């Protein structure tokens with residue numbers, strides 16, 4: 314079955330059992346990152362869906378948390394401790410880029426980490442926060458594992 318090609322981590326079983334978990338369909342994060350994840354979702358999903366940390370390098374997240382100038386919009390500055398808790402969460406679930414070798418991407422479209430998570434997908438349209446939903450029907454619930462049948466049924 315095509316479904317089996319989607320890697321499952323050992324945690325996903327527990328996740329299903331934990332009905333109290335707010336984001337039941339996504340791997341549960343270790344307890345010490347739960348608050349950071351929750352604050353991330355509260356602060357970063359008001360205007361667009363919250364992007365999952367692995368799609369961008371750690372340094373990109375760091376900059377985004379420090380900057381109130383945000384893609385042409387003005388953000389409320391994040392204050393500590395929430396900011397540091399969000400950073401600990403984002404940093405733990407993303408990877409740094411070697412900036413001596415590569416430029417820091419500020420768009421998922423330009424991020425090779427995003428591309429690496431999509432081995433089967435040949436993107437034909439520009440990628441933005443708005444079109445994740447085309448293939449990830451539960452993206453607004455922060456679930457990027459669920460795919461449209463077009464993708465679950467194809468090899």
Ligand code: HEC
Pocket residue numbers: 356357358359360361364369377378383384386387388419420421422440441442443
């Ligand atoms: C006040 C509204 C607002 C809030 C709150 C907000 N953003 Fe954004 N964000 C935007 C807008 C507008 C864009 C640009 C959308 C576009 O051009 O497609 C954007 C784009 C982005 C992008 C680039 C996506 C891409 O690849 O095109 C990232 C990453 C991002 N935001 C992260 C965050 C993070 C992290 C937070 C929380 C600290 C946050 N956003 C909070 C409005 C917001």
Ligand code: HEC
Pocket residue numbers: 319320364365367368421430431432433434436440441442444445446447448449457458460464
């Ligand atoms: C054209 C369809 C399509 C679009 C648009 C798309 N994805 Fe995906 N995504 C997939 C498919 C299919 C997979 C499974 C990996 C594969 O088969 O390439 C996937 C996998 C992922 C994964 C890994 C999930 C896991 O199993 O851990 C993440 C994270 C992800 N996508 C995030 C995003 C985000 C964020 C956006 C929007 C900026 C997006 N995707 C847009 C089709 C898409």
